[in-house]
Amino acid sequence: MARFLAPGWRSALLALLVFLVLPDFPSALRSVVPITETWILLATALAVCAALGWWNGGGAWLAVVAMILGWYAAMAPVGPGPGSYRSLVHGWTLLLGASFGLASLLTPGQRFLLRALSAVGIATVVAFTVAISTPDGVSSVRSVMKTEFSRRTEETVAIVNDMATSPVWRRAAERNPSLDSMVKANESDLRLIGERSARTVPALVALESLLALALAWAIYHRIASADLGPRLGALKEFRFNDQLVWGLAVGATIFFLPVFVDGKDAGLNLLVFFGALYLFRGVGVLSFMTRSKWAGTLLIVMTIFAPLMLGALALGVGVGDTWMDWRTRAQANT
Numbered sequence: 251m252a253r254f255l256a257p258g259w260r261s262a263l264l265a266l267l268v269f270l271v272l273p274d275f276p277s278a279l280r281s282v283v284p285i286t287e288t289w290i291l292l293a294t295a296l297a298v299c300a301a302l303g304w305w306n307g308g309g310a311w312l313a314v315v316a317m318i319l320g321w322y323a324a325m326a327p328v329g330p331g332p333g334s335y336r337s338l339v340h341g342w343t344l345l346l347g348a349s350f351g352l353a354s355l356l357t358p359g360q361r362f363l364l365r366a367l368s369a370v371g372i373a374t375v376v377a378f379t380v381a382i383s384t385p386d387g388v389s390s391v392r393s394v395m396k397t398e399f400s401r402r403t404e405e406t407v408a409i410v411n412d413m414a415t416s417p418v419w420r421r422a423a424e425r426n427p428s429l430d431s432m433v434k435a436n437e438s439d440l441r442l443i444g445e446r447s448a449r450t451v452p453a454l455v456a457l458e459s460l461l462a463l464a465l466a467w468a469i470y471h472r473i474a475s476a477d478l479g480p481r482l483g484a485l486k487e488f489r490f491n492d493q494l495v496w497g498l499a500v501g502a503t504i505f506f507l508p509v510f511v512d513g514k515d516a517g518l519n520l521l522v523f524f525g526a527l528y529l530f531r532g533v534g535v536l537s538f539m540t541r542s543k544w545a546g547t548l549l550i551v552m553t554i555f556a557p558l559m560l561g562a563l564a565l566g567v568g569v570g571d572t573w574m575d576w577r578t579r580a581q582a583n584t
Contacts (some may be wrong), residue, residue: 259472262465262469262472265465265468266292266465266469269288269292269462269465270288270289273285273288274287274288276406276410278406278439278440278443280403280405281399281402281403281406281440281443281444282443282447282454283454283458284395284447284451284455285339285343286402287326287328287329288458288462289323290324290326290328290340290343291346291458291459291462292465293319293320293322294320294324294343294344294346294347295346295347295350295462295463295465296316296319296320296466297316297317297323297347298320298347298350298351298466299466299470300312300313300315300316300317300470300474301316301317301351302351302355302478303475303476303478306477308475309474309476312473312474320347324340324344328340329398330401334390334394335394335397335398338391338394338395341377342373342377342455342459345373345376345377346369346370346373346459346463348373349368349369349373350365350366350369350463352369352372353365353368353372354478354479356368360479361480362463362464362467362479362482363490366460366463366464366467367460367490369459369463370456370459370460370463373459374452374456378452391451392448392449392451395447395448395451396444396448399444399445399447400444402444403441403443407437407440407441410433410440411433414429414430449515449518449519450515450518450519450522452519452523453518453519453520453522453523453526454522456523457522457523457526467481467482468481468482485534485537486535486537486538486577487534487538487577488531489531489534489571490527492572494524494527495524495528495572497520497523497524498520498521498524498528498569500517500520501517501520501521501523501524501525502517502521504517504520505517505520525565528565528568529561529564529568530564530568531568531571532563532565532566532567532568533564533568535564535568535571535576535577536563536564538576538577538580539576539580
């Protein structure tokens with residue numbers, strides 16, 4: 251028991267809880283996360299890690315148990331019932347697992363992020379190829395996800411409206427009539443979020459997949475004896491190849507220039523995906539820079555009261571780190 255209360259396990263278990271619970275919690279997040287059944291992604295990724303560990307001389311029992319769990323995940327019900335959404339989820343999950351296994355076999359000993367980005371890239375190319383080779387494939391996928399986001403949004407709106415009709419809420423609304431207006435505004439915002447999320451499904455699925463792979467990688471290396479490669483580093487050390495800035499640049503070019511109007515959604519997805527990577531890199535830089543007590547407190551305050559401002563700051567710092575390399579400069583000056 252003490253092992254699971256160690257600092258490394260505490261952070262892993264907290265991340266596991268957030269990853270498994272929050273996406274399906276009635277909130278705006280349900281209208282953003284493409285696959286709310288995140289345990290399916292995690293189970294498949296963990297099965298692949300365990301199989302790779304067995305291949306590298308690790309324990310067979312862990313591989314057998316993990317692969318049984320992965321098999322169950324591949325057969326588990328998804329969404330309200332059988333349908334296109336379920337097929338999309340299982341198809342992508344199996345494709346991602348196979349791509350991660352292939353990337354790991356082709357790049358043994360490499361860092362996790364290189365493997366994960368390669369896996370997501372391979373899976374995306376294969377999925378896109380299948381979609382464009384199928385009549386109305388791309389539009390069908392978008393329609394399925396739009397319907398799914400709409401279904402989740404309506405469920406969340408119904409929960410919010412039920413709460414707004416409760417005796418406790420009605421008494422509070424009598425004292426403060428603006429609460430009812432807040433509910434109506436929240437309902438409109440939820441529907442708008444669902445509509446916009448349908449346009450960025452490829453980027454959102456890719457980001458969700460990276461999180462699932464990272465969590466599976468971290469958990470595997472805490473329970474297995476055979477290492478698959480370098481373990482995940484601390485957030486303050488997070489960085490990647492600077493050439494990825496071209497993904498952000500290409501996305502911005504396609505999205506903003508009128509000549510590429512037909513590919514606007516493709517540009518938007520590139521912006522969302524690479525923008526999220528650079529935002530996370532910026533958070534790593536800020537975590538490195540705010541080691542003093544007052545700076546850390548300021549960061550917490552901004553997270554609570556000004557998240558959009560903090561996000562913009564982190565994105566700017568992350569992109570700027572491509573040329574400035576803030577952490578190396580700070581270490582050289584100490």
